[in-house]
Amino acid sequence: MTASSNRNCGLPQELCEDILDSLWDDQEALLACSLACRVWIPTTRAHLFRFVRLHDERDCIRLQELLRLSASAATNVAGYFSELSIKFGGKSHDARSVEERMAHWIPQLLPTLQSITSLEISCADWGYDFLTEDARTCLMTFSSIITTLRLSYVTFPTTDDLTGLIHAYPRLSKLQLVHCRADPPVFEPLTLARLPSDHGMTTTQITELRASSFADMLVGLLSSPSRVSLRRLHWETPVLNAGDTLVRQILLEDCESSLEYLKLYFFHPQELIDLDLSKYPQLTTLHLCPHRMFSARKSVLCSPIPDFLSRITSVRMREIVLSVQGTFGSDTGYLEFLDWGKLDCVLASLRRRLPALVVSIQLEFSLERTADDPFSRVVGQVTERLPVALSAGLPVQVTYRDGRRSHDSANAPAYTRVAWLAFDSFPSGKHLLSA
Template identity: 30%
Template sequence: MFPEFPQELVDEVIDHLWDDVTALRACSLSCSTWLPTSRTHLFRQVDLRDAAACARFTKLLEASPVLVQYIRKLSIDAHHFSYDLSSLRNGDSTWLPLVPPLLGALPRVTELEMTSLNWRTLQLDPKHTELFYSMLGNVKRLALVNVHFESSSDVLNILSAAKLVTELHLDRIYWNCWSWPMPDVLSETEEMTHCGYLQRIVLRSGSPPNAITDWLLATGSMLDLREVQVHWRERDSTKALGALVRASGPRLERLYLELTNGVATQAAANGDLDLAHLTGLRAVYFDGLVLPDCCEWITSMTAQLHSDRLEMIEVSLLARWQDDLRAIDWVQLDKTLAHERFACVTLIFKVNLAIYNANNQDDAGDIVRSALPGFRGTLVVKYT
């Protein structure tokens, strides 16, 4: 006879199997007391990628309605714009109108991902639109990746409904026309609701990103962000980028900026980016910079870092020739980095050299290492 273990101990053991589907299935069939904890992990995430998966999931819920209480994450991939998967791009989309009713039937979903989706294929009628927006009110992590909308109001309606979201990913979001949100989804007490709990945001290129930043900043108050990842391509919208960074405030801990040369130089010329007030920063990433055009931008942005909590700076550079590294004002950069606030910082230079016989990784590394004698932190040079 096996000894009886406290249920708390059994639950903890099963929790350690969270990523072992075979073991979890075996546990779920062992006894009734093991079933709830096993289901917590087995059904935490549901991926719908085609008609067959949607049909299986629908039948499963019909047979066991109790499973809805275990589902926390729902991922939908329609493959409408999956250009690397041409065999799936023109696949069956008849299952997508079944998604809105499913979303409305999953009240405990807190993570929602929608990928490669043409929004109109959901065929949202008034009833299912209301259910969908109601469900969004519980979502804390929202990711829209390569989703094409009819109107910008569709996007802003979604953001307004997801008022509890703490993590927001908007990656290649497009719309055919600009319009304001529909009145029937707005709050009764205010013109538009905003993501007041938002702590992490990822913005990648798509339809005019200033539409998103304008919405986020519409209240005129500081955001409570801890992490900002921005992949910015629009050189005529650098003011919107600067406004987002400024509104992030002293609570921001991680900042990732991937900018093209045109955006970086335009932002520098206009004075749109100001990092000096981000006094809570722990890690900063500068990416997408091509030498020799961004030399001045690198030194000026580094000089704006005044956080006493800073632990890491990572600079990713693309250089055609190794001698392009000499174009950086290393004297000024070394003067900045010699300050005591950088004494405990790890500085990482990721140098991406073009493949030419004249380029030598070791020589490139020597250029960087010898140029910063005053820096007292940890210097790391990587090559790709």
Template identity: 25%
Template sequence: MEPQTLHIALPPELWDPIVDELSSDRSALRAFSLTQRAWVASTRRRLFKAIELRGTERCERFRDILISSSSVGTGVAQWVSDVTLSVVRLRLDVPEDAEASDIPLLEETLSRLPNVDSLQLYDVDVKCGPESQTDGDARLEEGYPDRPLRSLFTLPKLRLLALKSISFGSPFDTMLLISAFPQISSLNFLYLYHPCLDVDPTHWPPQLPENSKREDNRIIITIRELIVAGVASLTEAVRLLAALKEPPFTCALQKLLWSLYSSRDDETALVRTVGEAESTLEDLEIQCNRAESDLLGRLDLSRHSRLKSLCLGLTGRSFKVDTDITTFYLSLPPFLVRTPTSLRVLHLPFGYLSLSPDGTPPWNFMNWPSFDEALTLLHKRNPLLVVYMPFRYTLRQDGHLPEVAQPLALRIPSAEREGLRVRLAVSGYIPEAGRIVYVPEEYHWL
């Protein structure tokens, strides 16, 4: 008897979600791609969507894969959209020297990828000029480096550039690197460090003719999305923001995520940045590290007519929001009254909460009557508004999640009666010796 060939006549809308569920299991995806010819394109798209090139050896190996794929027509390159480069050398002062810099090898590889829209530089060695040039002011006056920058890689669809865990000589050098990607519109600063802070970013060098302006003198690098998280100091964050307002950059922020170990001066920079984006900002997320912060008392969003999504939360373990009403939460209700009628989504995560000995959750971190009044007013002004409230608790060894929906409903009766839509996500974690065990979320609608 001849062996029967397996034929599965299912439409893509049925098996494609199944493949999607396997996205995090690369071994399963590889096996899945060998099961049915019709599944090859779907699995390949997920296998090669995000790649990490760590070191020159992996980069060379992936370059060979791309060359082989091109010769046999399997089309691996077209599926790659997210690239992470790590442990490589970006020598901007000698970009064409293959002995001193990895840029030639990286360009040879990346130029074969036509659809990359996201690039992350993680733990890379960035060098913009000779170490002997230490006078920051002189560098600014002379338009350092000596020759103009050009696009670092051939990535025509690149939109997002993420710089993570990188030490730069100065904020000036950071901007020089970003200038080598004139097609970007989204920037992520994640855990940057500048040991040298003697450069004044208000004197941005004008000698960048290839990247600064087009022939019609229009600025070409417009930043529309900005994430600032874990930058080492206020000075660095302020200087980076100042540099993004000088040619060849301009800011027309539509999305801003700010998460810093903040001080009052740091918050002043945030308030100024948000105010300058009054006519463009659509999505704002603020993660505040200071429970005693009066940031919300200083922030007024009433004139942000395009704002649709807002997220406000406290982060860090240096305080307990389950003991006393913090300044942050005291100022939350009056702040909510100063939000625009355009708002459609409000995220209010409540984290780092400890259960009482009998397992009940704490509720004394908020002035609930004022909060209820503010939510009721928001709903009357914005009937389409949806409020998301994630609650996260430190759990006991049994991992039992507390009842939250009914106690919360009793604390915001007016808002619930008016029909405000509130979506709860209740989760937690169990601290154990040497590790943390997370308990899956439970979801509820009030």
């Protein structure tokens, strides 16, 4: 199929590309489309060769062969690569030998991947000898257009080593730290914000951060020449001491004028008490996740939520999500983790000020199975607890997920149901009590 025949079929090229984009994860369909029409080849190749995985030596050998074939055919598939995932030894019994082999391949392969914009490094020890200096240098210099960096289960000798890696990518805007760790940094918590800038690094503008590592991993980033000005923050980091509290405080202060999305896992009620939402005028989405625990402490943990929400002043606020997990032996008391009457009044007030606001309550419990549908019980009881907000027309979505899997099969998916309690644009105009 040629370009002229593509035009004769009646579909504009832009529409064809949109259709091909919708098939981004269907390898067979993309391969068929690439053979059907020459004009579609750039779009299909962009999806077929978008992701590169180097998780063992076999992946490295396959990539080397692909690059060799591409060079001989002058197809330049490397130009389509945009996402790279590198996994080192991890916890396997031969982790050291795996990391040694990966360190051998990295300087050979990565210089050919200059179109990579997203890099993921997992299960690595940045300080061990078998991750050679050549390999580390190559990881930090092979692409100058990286905008996204994901680090998971990576150990650094110090937080300065992490900071150096981050600042090696001048266009970096999205950073994810999952279970990364380093030796405790030597710093005085009360002077963290005033540490001198002596790194000599280029400025990096981080606009999106997911942190689920210890807070000390962010010390070097916050005290370096560039300040973090976030639009999106996913905070899953426990606040264990005064130093952690200060790191969190500085991070949130730096993004008061820019933050639009906040997903906050909190481990102590004081974390909500200390955070004033009135300082975030650009906030559009707030997702609260109290740390998973048994019912005995959940009421204490969640008690500040109504007052916390009452401090919202952003006229841009569109969505509030509350995700709660718990384990209960009976079906009584599982919703008594906060003052629903107070929450009802706060949500009704927000509804009057923010007519576009939508609230989502996501519950994951392990309840006793009875003859009636647990989903109906949950929906009914949440409805009873929010009469003022619902009568004000606030759209409230309830998601219930049974934390226990089916007894029939250990691999069966967990029971999950969704319902809208109020949704003014729904054709019937009624409050819904079922999905």
